Amino acid sequence: MNASRKFWLTSLFGAAAVTVLTLGFAPVSLFADDDDGDKGPSQKAIAESEAQIPSETLKTPFEKEVPIRFVTSTQNKAAWEKLNDFWSESTEKVTHPKTGKEVTRKVVLIKVPLGLQTPPPVPPENPITVAKFELGKKLYFDKIISANNTVSCASCHNPAQGFTDQSKVSTGISGKKGGVSSPSVYNSAYSLLQFWDGRAATLEAQSQGPPQNPSEMFDGKGHAWFRLIERISKDASYVKAFEESFGHRPTRDAVAKAIATYERLVLTGDAVADRAEIAMRKRLEDSDVPAKPILEGKDVETVLKKAVADKDTKIVEAFVLKDEKAISEVGASIARGKGVFLGKARCNSCHVGDSFTDSDFHNLGVGAKDGKLPEGDLFRFGAQPTGQKNPALVGATKTPPLRQLLNTAPYMHDGSEATLEAVVEFYDKGGNANPTLDIKMRDFEAEKAWLLAKAEGKAVTGPAPFVTADGQPIIPLKLGLTPEEKKDLVNYLKALNGVEAAPVVMK
């Protein structure tokens, strides 16, 4: 990954150097210049391909623009319950910012899936409209984004595969293999930082990466983004769509904004676990005896029975629900699994909130052998700005969300765990020892006992732990889960599998 980034930087600076030399001679008209041969695009042409000031006459007028509004089950319960579908057309009365008059315009209401309590954050400079969503969706599925028209965002984040490519590492331009497994785009709108190492702050920043990444979408020739904007600008329908949404021709800024807008609607929720939570709350409300809000088998059973009656195939296929007895057993197992997740296995010390992530970075020792991480696996440490690097975060990756696991195997940043059962076994043994294993993964009692025994010259029982160069033992915290607890935990993880994105979001 580092090598590829270095490669890109060299090629960009190469182009910039050429530009400086030809400055003054290069034609200034936009895109008239091509970057073949040794003469690169002028700096002015590059700047114009990056961003432009909107022209109000090109842009769709305020009253014709169709904004998208998110409606959540918690913040606007009554309105949310009235919506039948993820996508509903409606109208709204608003004050026209230029005339002060009240105008009625169309609006699209998004029924945010159950379990996602807040709307995805939207930056003020990139308001969501239907036209921008459509444009972003077109770009997301269009291979024009890659230098040789062979790869689209969907090639590695395929809606039919849980917005991943279901591979250990992804395959990019000219069959090039990347270094890590492609994470799902589902609910990435909620992530505080993007990528396994968090090197991009927003979806807008993230989407600018792949088109200039030589192992994803870039052939390494010339200026990646300039050439991409040039390709898009040759398509009159694209030019029109950009002008309507942004008030100017295609630019890098606008491509990033449009794609991010599409991604903000790639949402999943409404899992068995979310529905069971509602059933539990209803049980507590209906009961005269005060009870603790703890999920019980019967809460889940209600949900599973309804799924069977509704022929909700995704849910029915995820579990074995052949008869009443099976339904009741699975219901009890999921409820116990939640207890294990929150208790003995303390999974929620990192996987918390609606998306089941603390948006933080932890080293679990994925890929480590004999106390060593694979060469160059710096992750968060590598992405932190110079002057702010935390050595404790060498090899620490972002906690991924857990909502679409049935569609996104294999798991972990290197795709090293093929099944959920294997993931649970990995945690049961405490991950893999290495010098920067996350503090939440370590058995401090055992480490202390080992140090004391060593200091007192006593024989140390058990297998020798991994000891760092400066004498610190690193002993992974074993969970000691029983076979039944492991099965329950896996069932709970399956119960987090949400509904797929609505048809309007899929291709």
Ligand code: HEC
């Ligand atoms: C060749 C495969 C490939 C292509 C093409 C590709 N991606 Fe990715 N994507 C990946 C991989 C691999 C990662 C993880 C990289 C990392 O963390 O270093 C990733 C990360 C992401 C993330 C961050 C998710 C998270 O949880 O951190 C988003 C969002 C994303 N890609 C969207 C896109 C968009 C939008 C495009 C098109 C502009 C695109 N990707 C093109 C493979 C690809």
Ligand code: HEC
């Ligand atoms: C110390 C924080 C932490 C704890 C505790 C933790 N996780 Fe994770 N989890 C992570 C991180 C970080 C990753 C990504 C690791 C990597 O690939 O390098 C991850 C990855 C996963 C994945 C793979 C997801 C994917 O899309 O690839 C699953 C499933 C998972 N964890 C479930 C669990 C379960 C179940 C527990 C409790 C037994 C648990 N986690 C405890 C931080 C944690």
